[in-house]
Amino acid sequence: MSGAILAATDLSRRFGKIVALDGLSLSMGAGELFGLVGPDGAGKTTALRLLAGQLRPDAGSVRVMARDPVREGDAVRAELGYVPQQFSLYGDLSVQENLDFFGAMFGLNGAEVEARSEELLALTRLKPFRSRRADALSGGMYKKLSVACSLLHRPRVLLLDEPTNGVDPISRRELWQLLQRFAAQGMAVLLSTPYMDEAARCHRVGLLHRGRLVRCGPPGELRHSVGHGCYWLEDLPRQIAEEVLAQTAVLTRVPQGKRYRLLVRRDGEEALAQRVSQAGGRLTPTQPGFEDLFLLFTSEGGDGA
Amino acid sequence: MGPEAVIEVAGLTRRFGSFTAVQQVSFSVRAGEIFGFLGANGAGKSTTIRILCGLLAPSEGHACVAGIDVARDPEAVKRSIGYMSQKFSLYLDLTAEENLEFFGGAYGLGRRALRQRGRELLARVGLRERSAEITGRLPGGMRQRLALAAAMLHRPRILFLDEPTSGVDPRARQSFWALIREAAREGVTVFVTTHAMDEAEFCDRIGLMADGRLRALDTPDGLKRSFLPGEMFHLELSPDRSIDALASQPGVLRIESAGAAYRLRVEAGRFDPEKLRALLGPAAVRVERVEPDLEDVFLEVVTQARGEAVP
Numbered sequence: 001m002s003g004a005i006l007a008a009t010d011l012s013r014r015f016g017k018i019v020a021l022d023g024l025s026l027s028m029g030a031g032e033l034f035g036l037v038g039p040d041g042a043g044k045t046t047a048l049r050l051l052a053g054q055l056r057p058d059a060g061s062v063r064v065m066a067r068d069p070v071r072e073g074d075a076v077r078a079e080l081g082y083v084p085q086q087f088s089l090y091g092d093l094s095v096q097e098n099l100d101f102f103g104a105m106f107g108l109n110g111a112e113v114e115a116r117s118e119e120l121l122a123l124t125r126l127k128p129f130r131s132r133r134a135d136a137l138s139g140g141m142y143k144k145l146s147v148a149c150s151l152l153h154r155p156r157v158l159l160l161d162e163p164t165n166g167v168d169p170i171s172r173r174e175l176w177q178l179l180q181r182f183a184a185q186g187m188a189v190l191l192s193t194p195y196m197d198e199a200a201r202c203h204r205v206g207l208l209h210r211g212r213l214v215r216c217g218p219p220g221e222l223r224h225s226v227g228h229g230c231y232w233l234e235d236l237p238r239q240i241a242e243e244v245l246a247q248t249a250v251l252t253r254v255p256q257g258k259r260y261r262l263l264v265r266r267d268g269e270e271a272l273a274q275r276v277s278q279a280g281g282r283l284t285p286t287q288p289g290f291e292d293l294f295l296l297f298t299s300e301g302g303d304g305a
Numbered sequence: 306m307g308p309e310a311v312i313e314v315a316g317l318t319r320r321f322g323s324f325t326a327v328q329q330v331s332f333s334v335r336a337g338e339i340f341g342f343l344g345a346n347g348a349g350k351s352t353t354i355r356i357l358c359g360l361l362a363p364s365e366g367h368a369c370v371a372g373i374d375v376a377r378d379p380e381a382v383k384r385s386i387g388y389m390s391q392k393f394s395l396y397l398d399l400t401a402e403e404n405l406e407f408f409g410g411a412y413g414l415g416r417r418a419l420r421q422r423g424r425e426l427l428a429r430v431g432l433r434e435r436s437a438e439i440t441g442r443l444p445g446g447m448r449q450r451l452a453l454a455a456a457m458l459h460r461p462r463i464l465f466l467d468e469p470t471s472g473v474d475p476r477a478r479q480s481f482w483a484l485i486r487e488a489a490r491e492g493v494t495v496f497v498t499t500h501a502m503d504e505a506e507f508c509d510r511i512g513l514m515a516d517g518r519l520r521a522l523d524t525p526d527g528l529k530r531s532f533l534p535g536e537m538f539h540l541e542l543s544p545d546r547s548i549d550a551l552a553s554q555p556g557v558l559r560i561e562s563a564g565a566a567y568r569l570r571v572e573a574g575r576f577d578p579e580k581l582r583a584l585l586g587p588a589a590v591r592v593e594r595v596e597p598d599l600e601d602v603f604l605e606v607v608t609q610a611r612g613e614a615v616p
Contacts, residue, residue, distance in 0.1 A: 033565050039474030040445050138346045166391070166471045168345040168500050169603045176564045183565070194474045197503055197600070200539070201564025219566075220541055220591040254479060255486065256506050257525060287593060291503065294475050 005030055005188040006051065006157050010060035013046055020046040022211035023060070028190060030156070033183045035219075036192040037199045037290070038208030039298060044192035045085070047208065048161045051190070052082040064157055078106075081150035083160040087143075091135035095126055095145055098134055099152065106153040113152065120148040124178065140171025147178065158182060160191040164198065176201060196290035205290075207297060214297055223288050226296065229269050230288040233260040236281035244275050252295040263292050311336045311463055311494045312357065316366035319352050326352040328517040329366070334510075336462070339485060339495045341508030343599075345607060348514040350498055351467075357496070358465055359383045371462050384412075387456035390467035391449075397441030401432050401451050404440055405458060412459040419458070426454040430484060446477025453484060457493075464488060466497040470504060482507050502600035513603065515610035525599055532605045533570060533597040538581060540567040546588030554584065561604065568601065 004027040011024040021043040028034050038044050049055040051062055053069025053076055062069050069076040089098050096117065103113030121127045124144040129137065134145060143163055150158065160179075164172045176198075183189050183203075191202075199205045200219045207215040207222070215222055228251060233241060241260060245253050249268020254261045264272055276283045312334040319327040327349040334340045344350040355361040357370055359379030368375045371385040395404050402423060409419035427436045430450040432443075440448060449469060456464060466485070470478045482504070489495050499505055506525050513521040513528075521528055535558050542548060548567055551557055556575035561568045569581075578592045585592070 039476055042474075140346060166468065166500065169502060169600055170345040170607060172500070173561075173563075173604065177562060180562060180564050195501065195503075196475055197598075198564070201566050203565045218541075218590075220593075255483075257509065287595065291475050295479070298476050 003029055004063070005065060006190065007063045008047075008051060008060065009063075011047070011050055011057050011062065012059040013050060013055065013057050019211050021050065024050075024208075024213055025060075026206060026213065026216065028157075028188045030186045030188055031183050032188050032204065033179060033202045034188075034190045035199050035202035035205045036190065036208055037194075037196065037205055037294070038192075039194065039294075042208040043211040044208055045161055046211075048082070048084075048159050048190075048192055052080060052159050053077070054082070078153060079156045081147075081153075081155040081158040083143075083146050083150050083158070083163060085161045085165065087146035087149070089134040089142065089145060089149065092133060094131045094133055095121070095137070096130040098145060098149060102149040103152045108152060116152050116154070117148070120151060123181070124148050125174070138171070140167045140174065143167060143171070143175060144178070147175075151182075155187070157188045158190070160189070162192055162194065164193060164195065196294050199290040207294070209297055215293075219290065223290060223293060226263065226288045226293055227266070228288070228296070229262075229264045229266060230286050230292055231262045231264060232284045232286055233262055233276060234258070234282045234284065236276070236279055240279050241281065244272075244279050244281065247272070252292060254291075254295070261286075261292070263288065263296055309336055310334065311371055312340075312496065313369040314353075314357070314367070317353065317356065317363050317368055318365035319349075319356060319361065320364045325517055327356070327363075330514075330517075330519045331366075332512055332519060332522055334494055334496060336494055337489050337492045339489050339497065339507065339509045341505045341511040342496060342498045342514070343502075343505055343511060343603060344498075344514030349517040350514050353514070354465060354467060354496075354498065357382075358386060358388055384459070385461055385463065387459070387461035387464045388467070389452045389456040389464070389469055391469065391471040395440050395448060395452055395455065397439070399440055400437050401427065401440055401443065402436040404451060405455055408455040409458045414459060422458055422460075423454075426457060429487075430454045431480065444477075446473050446481065449473060449477070449481055450484065453481070457488070461493070463494045463496065466495065468498055468500065470499065470501065478504065502598060502603055505599045511599070513606050515607045518610070520610050521602070521606050528599070528602045529597045532602050532609075535570050535572050536574075536576070537595050537597045537601065538569040538571070538576070538578070539591070539593045539595045540569055540581070540585070540589065541565065541591040542567070542585065542588045543590055546585075548585075548588075550584055550586070550588075551581070559605075561601075568595075570597070570601070 007027040009025050013021045024047055036044050050057050053073055056070055064076045065079050067075050099117040100113055164175055179189050205219050205222055206213050249265040251263040273283055310333040315331045317327055317330040342350055356363050356368055359375050359382035362376050370382050373381045375382050405423040427433050470481055485495050505511055510524055512519055548560060556572040559570045581592045582589050
């Protein structure tokens with residue numbers, strides 16, 4: 001694809017007998033926010049490490065600004081920021097000292113580091129904490145500092161591995177606002193997440209399952225491609241609800257408080273509605289969400305078709 | 306109030322030097338209830354849990370857990386509760402079964418009783434087939450279920466779960482929550498903290514902490530009704546377009562950016578998707594009416610607590 005800032009073609013990688021990633025292809029343009037969503041062990045981290053040039057693929061290729069991260073590592077690193085799950089800040093250095101250190105590592109001179117770190121401290125709202133040791137930062141602040149350190153050299157591509165894992169909702173909102181701002185400035189931002197509600201916040205989403213990209217597209221489009229009815233089931237005691245729901249047309253059911261969330265095959269909707277009303281319950285249609293989509297794809301033998 | 310209260314907290318306050326971490330917190334939790342305890346980092350959540358588990362004494366006020374005053378007999382509290390956190394340290398180089406034996410020994414269970422209880426719990430959490438595997442080789446979701454089993458060995462009446470499913474995917478989370486619900490049906494009280502707001506939906510009631518105070522206490526639906534009046538919409542705009550056209554519309558209560566999308570809350574009955582589309586013009590890629598979620602509630606409560614202007 002022309003104009004792609006980041007492109008992967010048929011990317012595969014195995015570890016021993018385990019195929020961690022199986023033929024991943026994707027391409028991203030400037031200003032795009034892309035979410036790689038999938039369960040534990042789906043291959044998200046492997047994909048990110050391959051894209052960042054931290055790992056060699058067994059097959060396929062990666063291009064960052066048309067360059068190969070394996071053969072042209074230095075050139076690619078200049079264009080790329082990578083925030084792994086455990087970003088190693090120096091715990092006994094202060095916020096500012098960490099920025100200075102990473103700036104020097106990226107080959108920036110003193111004046112450049114100073115100007116850029118001022119900018120990033122303001123953006124991440126870490127200015128009041130610049131002399132605090134990294135060890136003493138909250139989870140959310142630590143993550144923001146990791147992101148800042150990865151952006152000192154003004155990369156065109158930012159890769160983040162589960163950046164919001166274990167981060168509280170306030171810091172999470174702040175992180176997302178940062179990512180959105182980076183994308184608006186033209187950066188290509190790719191992140192992985194196990195949280196389905198975050199998928200809805202990306203321009204495009206790739207659903208990774210067992211090393212394969214099973215779906216890829218704008219979030220709204222993906223949710224509506226489910227092709228099954230999504231419902232709330234209410235007002236039925238649990239035992240009766242379980243009986244009513246015990247039929248093959250009910251593809252997923254998730255108890256939530258006193259109600260159930262359901263995905264129902266279209267050809268079974270009418271029969272289910274009858275059974276529910278006979279039992280005295282209530283069935284209310286709702287919009288399918290990413291969690292529904294995810295459960296459908298990852299259910300036993302489910303291919304979502 | 307229906308079944309007996311197994312956790313009762315009244316006027317609980319804890320100070321560290323001149324800093325008040327928990328201030329005048331009162332609530333009670335009934336037997337068999339799944340109680341979600343939410344708050345941002347530094348809101349006073351962990352301090353409260355540490356007091357309830359008998360690890361920290363209150364500065365003022367009272368906390369009774371399983372009928373025991375935590376300040377008077379913290380050791381008895383520790384024996385009657387189960388505790389599990391994401392940092393809960395299973396021994397990664399022991400097998401699943403050995404871990405349970407180790408923790409059971411620490412709880413003072415006899416050898417035979419322990420073996421039987423261990424087997425029963427391994428079956429219950431779906432690990433019977435994998436009981437001889439080294440814990441470090443089990444996937445994250447299974448490790449968490451094993452940690453839950455370890456916390457339940459001594460049949461506690463109350464389970465404290467501190468961010469038990471952090472970073473676990475939805476399927477693993479579903480099976481974990483099925484176990485929590487099963488325990489609750491048997492009368493075990495579950496006190497759980499989480500940063501995942503979609504998970505908080507699974508709780509019977511929720512307490513929300515901000516700045517050391519309990520700012521909200523209700524069922525998930527009750528919280529949404531009282532903190533989020535009006536209607537919510539989910540908006541996706543083309544990347545280079547702005548939402549400014551809506552900001553000045555009368556009846557718009559809040560616009561919250563969420564990555565590339567927006568959440569819009571408006572007064573009831575004033576907007577529908579067609580009207581919003583017309584207002585946004587070609588910028589609107591998708592406009593959907595949505596139900597408010599607990600993250601919306603959380604942000605609203607914290608914003609109100611801070612008395613700050615909408616960012």
